[in-house]
Amino acid sequence: MKQRHGAWTVLGAILIMVWAISPVIWIxxxxxxxxxxxxxxxxxPTQFSLENYDTVFSTALFTSSLRNSIGIALISTLLSVAIATVAAYAIARLDFPGKRTVLSIALAIAMFPAVSLVGPLFNTWRTVGLYDTWLGLIIPYMSFTLPLSLWTLSAFFKEIPWEMEEAAQMDGATPWQAFRKVIVPLAAPGVFTAAILAFFFAWNDFVFAISLTSTNAARPVPAALAFFTGESQFQQPAGAISAAAVVVTIPVIILVLLFQKRIVAGLTNGAVKG
Amino acid sequence: MNVEAAPAPVGAKYSDRAVGERRLGWKLVAPAVLVMLAVTAYPMLNALYLSLFSYRLTDPAGREFVGLRNYAVILGDSLWWQDVATTLTITIITVVVELVLGFGFAMVMHRIIFGRRGVRVSILIPYGIITVVSAFAWRYAFALDSGFVNQWFNLADKAWFGERWSALFVICLSEIWKTTPFISLLLLAGLAQVPEVLQEAAKVDGATWWQRLFKVTLPNMKAAILVAVLFRTLDAYRLFDNVFIMTSGAQQTETVSFLAYRQMISRTALGLGSAVSVLLFLSVLLIAALFIKGFKVDLSQVRGG
Amino acid sequence: MRHLKRVNGAVARRDREQRFVAAVELNSARGRRSSSQRSRRGPALLCSILLASVLAACGQASATPTLNWYINPDNGGQAQLAQKCTERSNGAYVIKTSVLPNDATAQREQLVRRLAAQDASIDLMSLDPPFIPEFANAGFLRPFSQDEAAEFTRGVLQGPIESSTWDGELVAAPFWANTQLLWFRKSVAQEAGIDPTKSNVTWNDLISAAERAGATMQIQGNRYEGYMVLVSALVSSAGGQILANPEAGKDVRPAIASEAGREAAEVISTLAESDARDPAISTSDEETARAAFQSDRGGFMINWPYVYGAAQEAVAEGSLDQAAVDDIGWARYPRVEASQESQPPLGGISLGIGAYSQHHDLALDAVRCITSLESQTEYMVGAKNPGARAAVYDDPEVRAIFPMADLIRDSINAAAPRPKTPYYTDVSTAVVRSFHPPRSVSPQTPERAASLIVDVLNDRVLL
Known part of the structure; x- marks a missing residue:
């Protein structure tokens, strides 16, 4: 796999970095x-100013949306990773009919157009009182975070040396004990990666966010950006929107910096050994 | 859909343990399956039911059963077909460009040693960034009032969002910027699976770089490429965020997802909107089926995308 | 509410400081409240995790009732009124404002969705007049009694009253009114040899004057409600209307496919073909028009009065010369036919009380306070949005900020409302879709719009 660096490779690398980073620098x-x-x-800018940051952090729409986004994305990620971990363990480890079907269902659901779900969900939510609530977003977010986690995790779990679990079971541990004591520590990195990827998706959602919320009570960041009015500002809120965009991009950059290897592995299932 | 199963545990057939294992397996996957079906199958069936009515949320008294009329209206409407054409155009352009670009990226990432981390970090930023943020960044770059693009390329006062194809161009740019990383990582995984021995053998035989690319590399990556294309195609077909932020569907840039959203959420025409949703879902199914049957995509190559 | 939005009041720095002080006070009030909110958050979170049916039981139990007022974005004027009226209520209620999106259509969308969910938390809402019939027809608004109506319409201009009435009942209280004027740069007009203040100036006169001077004629041509404002005002000014019997609901007969409709279409296509058009005419809105009007090629513009305040603000900030403001002239909305008076568009905001609100009486009291002559005057001075009561325009402070106060009042009196139908959004979207982009407009456009309206209302086509 190691090859000597061609000039093209170096040039390519530089181009890739410029291409990937410049829109971020622009915002x-x-x-x-x-x-x-x-x-x-x-x-x-002709002159550096932090005015826009002052504006967004004193705008209730933005600060509450930040809170909503973090809360909703985290909860839906945790829920779906928890459910998916259990299921992925079973798929990777146990032999039972129908597990291929489970993965196929997950794949089909991951491909589901979110817009198709929005109308009926809106209609149901408004009658049961889930419209414009956290739970009203957490549930639909599971429609993509859960299949995504299931796929990532079942791919990860295939790589785990299950002999160790066998050994533990030989020593008299029940399957559940073996799972908990031996497999969980081995699986933790995979679970963590699945959580990052699921979080990215939940953090990114726009369709559910604009359709199923309408106030600061539950509106997440992407929807807040689209409805930004800059409140008591006279100019078009382009500056404020950019500042808000920067604020919500920073966590992404931090996650990427800290966990780039895991994210790449999660997306390619460890096929590439960094 | 053919999904590769995990290797069966050793010596577990027909024993009591096998029966227990089977039960445990079902128990463990049950929550996931139930939740996935509850959050998708239920709303979809609900949409199917609603699509048979003429039903406006602000006029509940006017609700009326109309059978399949909503579907006839949609399929007979040029707006639907125009939106389908727009969506397909965007899908094809972005997927083709991303495939070529993503392959280039994958080649670079495959070979690079020094600076690998830097390249990977920078490529993951567009992947992780919120689509709406990407849409705003590109919109402001091209807008007449805040943009620098016209200034840089001496385009005077070209109104990018004032005309269909230039608006679509910017929408595609944003989409390509945001999603090429994903496709390039899938291709990178594919590249790693090309046996090095074959490359060396071809080199010994005196094959040029291009010959090796087309005779060795690409054929060995076929599965990875098809999977990447399938994933991105289905994803691009749902395009919504960029259109919403940049044009709101003006200048004939509306996509099918946006059409469904407008009927359903903006007009609160639940009947007609549900019918559009169902048709959108069916067209996604159709595309998936075409890929899986037509190109024989082997989904065992899919790695948690 | 793009066309009413960002009231952009140009407030001199002194005013700004005052507002800042008010904002700080508001913030500290918010801080005080937030401690009680925080104590409620724990249970609230628990509620959201429990089943939906349980949710209803988790209402808030604070001592002073809170009135939620959903407002269109402005420079903080409504928030200030909310604070003032809270104080005036002597502890009877606290008014809390929530800002709706920028765009009128999006504001309606947010409110309709909540109201369709029978949301009890909507006590007051700032409504754009064209959407009032839809809300009233769906039973989303608490109608006013005869006595209340008399109170809220006394001394109010006719246009705002009519647009707040549905089915013979006043369903919203006029709060402020809006209309568009012709704005021009005196130097450009002089160069082109035209006097736009002459009563019989037509669109065609202005377009060719702008061409002669190498300047632009700015309009709102994006695919949004603001473009409907233009089409509607042109059709009315040509002596026609968009719908013949707007109150008929689904069975409405379009009247746009008429001589007046064709004349309106001709104005748009003439402008779109001329050198006086903005290069981005098909995506222009109030703000881009205002920016272009103040740029090198600016000459003439149709826009709401907030632009004058915004220009003064720009001077205060130092980004515009005083000379530029002195150069700004104004006149009545241009005519389509030289022989026929123009009918400017009508905008503004009326206050509706949510039908599902638990505090109808308190909300009524709040409406009384917010729409009082004093409040309206304050709002016109602070937020730069014209009052709905005629007497507002006689206030010396108002007249100092708006030298054209009389023209605004006269224009509102002469203004034609957009069609009053419960299906307004569909009608408006159909018209805008047919007329967009401006350069595609032809003599056949009004007919296309008419048949699209009928088809859309009968669910025969998508929109």
Missing amino acids: FSLSFKAGDDINNNRFW
């Missing part, structure tokens, strides 16, 4: 432009 740059500087038609 950072926009967020530092105050007032009419937004419309300077240049990449960089």
